[in-house]
Amino acid sequence: MHRWVMVLAVGAVACGGAPERQMVMGGAGAPARVEADDPALSRQLAGHLRRVEGCFTGTTSALVEVTFSIAPDGHVREVRALRDTSLRGAGRCVRSRLAGLYFDPAPARPVTLRHRFARCEHPDGGLCMLGPARPVDDAPATHRREVEALFVARGEEIDACRASVDDEVARVVEVEVTVGADGRVMTGRITDAAPSDGPAARCALRPLLGARIEGEAPGTPVRYRRTMMLRPGLTH
Numbered sequence: 001m002h003r004w005v006m007v008l009a010v011g012a013v014a015c016g017g018a019p020e021r022q023m024v025m026g027g028a029g030a031p032a033r034v035e036a037d038d039p040a041l042s043r044q045l046a047g048h049l050r051r052v053e054g055c056f057t058g059t060t061s062a063l064v065e066v067t068f069s070i071a072p073d074g075h076v077r078e079v080r081a082l083r084d085t086s087l088r089g090a091g092r093c094v095r096s097r098l099a100g101l102y103f104d105p106a107p108a109r110p111v112t113l114r115h116r117f118a119r120c121e122h123p124d125g126g127l128c129m130l131g132p133a134r135p136v137d138d139a140p141a142t143h144r145r146e147v148e149a150l151f152v153a154r155g156e157e158i159d160a161c162r163a164s165v166d167d168e169v170a171r172v173v174e175v176e177v178t179v180g181a182d183g184r185v186m187t188g189r190i191t192d193a194a195p196s197d198g199p200a201a202r203c204a205l206r207p208l209l210g211a212r213i214e215g216e217a218p219g220t221p222v223r224y225r226r227t228m229m230l231r232p233g234l235t236h
Contacts, residue, residue, distance in 0.1 A: 038107065040105050041105075041111075044104075045103075048101045048103075049115070051097050051101070052093075052098070052117060055090045055093035055094050055097060056086075056090050056117075056119045060088075060131075061118075061119060061120050061121040061122075061128050061129060061130050061131065061229075062085050062086035062087070062118070062119055062131050063083060063085045063116060063117070063118045063130040063131060063227050064083070064085075064090055064091045064094050064117045065081070065082040065083040065084070065115065065117075066079060066081050066082060066091075066094060066095060066098065066114070066115055066117075067079075067080050067082060067113065067114045067115075068080070068098050068099075068112070068113060068115075069110055069112045069113075070103055070106065070110065070111045070112075071106070071110055072106055072107065072108060072110060074104050074105075074106035075101075075102060075103075076098055076099055076100070076101045076102070076103075077110075079095045079098045079099045080095075081095060082114070083116075083227075085130050085131025085132070085134075085227055086131065087131065087132070090119075116172060116194065118172055118229055120229060120231070125232055126159050126231055127155045127158050127159050127162075127228060127229070127230060127231070128229040129152075129228050130172070130227040130229055132144070132226070133147045133151065133224040133225070134224060134225050134226070135224055136176060136223040136224065136225055139222070139223070142218055142222050143213065143215075143218050143222055144224070146183075146213040146214055146215050147177070147179060147213060147222070147224045147226075148226070149214060150185070150208065150211055150212075150213050150214075151208070151226055151228070153211075153214075154211060157207035158204055158207050158230070159230075161200075161202075161203030161206060161207060162200050162203045162230045164203075165199050165200050167198055167199075167200035167230070167232070168232045169198070169200070170231045170232070171193060171194065171195060171198075171200055171201055171229065171230045172193070172194050172228075172229050173190060173192070173193045173201045173204040173205075173227070173228055173229075173230060174190070174191045174192040174193070174225055174226070174227045175188055175189070175191065175204050175208070175225065175228075176188060176189050176190075176224070176225045177208055177223070177224055178221055178222070178223045179213060179218060179222050179223075179224070181217060181218060181219050181220055183212045183215075183216075183217035183218065184210060184211065184212045184213075185209055185211050185212075186221065187209075188208055188209055189205070190202070190204065190205055191225060192227075200230055203230060204228055204230060
C-alpha cells in the first residue's frame with residue numbers, strides 16, 4: 001500500500017512582498033494550519049489539497065513543489081512549478097488541479113502560498129529517493145545511472161546516520177555532488193532542506209563524500225543533484 005505524505009507548506013507571502021501569513025503542514029494526515037484569525041481558509045485548504053492525491057496514482061516516489069495565489073474573488077491564480085521530480089506528469093496534474101480550486105469565503109487580500117508535496121513509493125520509513133538524479137545546469141546526463149547507483153549504495157549509511165542523531169522528523173533534502181574525473185565524489189553541498197534545522201539533513205550528504213561510482217570514470221567532472229526524504233524507521 002502506498003502512502004501519501006504532504007511534507008511542507010511554508011512561506012505564505014502577501015503580494016506586496018511582506019510576510020502576510022505563515023502556513024505549516026504536518027506529516028501524513030495532519031491538517032493544514034493558517035493563522036488563527038482565518039480558520040475558514042485553513043479548513044478549505046486542507047480539503048482542497050486532498051484533490052492532488054489522484055495526481056500521484058501509479059507514480060513512483062517524487063517531489064512536486066509549487067506556488068499559487070488565492071485572490072480575493074476566491075479563485076486561484078499564478079500556479080507555478082518550482083520543482084518537479086516526477087516522471088509521469090504528476091506535476092502538470094497538480095498545477096491543473098490547483099488552478100481549478102475556489103475558496104469561499106476568500107481571503108480579504110491576495111495570499112501566495114508555497115507547497116511541497118512528496119510521495120514515497122515505500123511507506124515503511126527510512127530513506128526515500130524522490131525522483132532521479134538530475135545533471136546541474138541542463139548539462140548532458142553523463143554517467144547518470146552510475147551516480148544514481150551510488151546514492152542507492154550509500155542508502156544504508158545515510159539511514160544509519162539519521163538514526164544516530166535520533167531525529168524523528170521527516171526531512172526533504174536536496175544534495176549536489178561533483179564526481180571528479182577519477183569517479184570519486186570530490187565535493188558536495190546541501191542545496192535545500194526542509195525542515196532546515198537539526199543535524200539530520202547533513203546525513204544525506206556525508207556518506208557520499210569521497211565515494212566512488214562503479215564502472216568507468218567520467219574523465220571530466222560531472223555535477224548532479226538528487227532530492228530525497230529522510231524518514232524515521234529503517235527499511236534496510
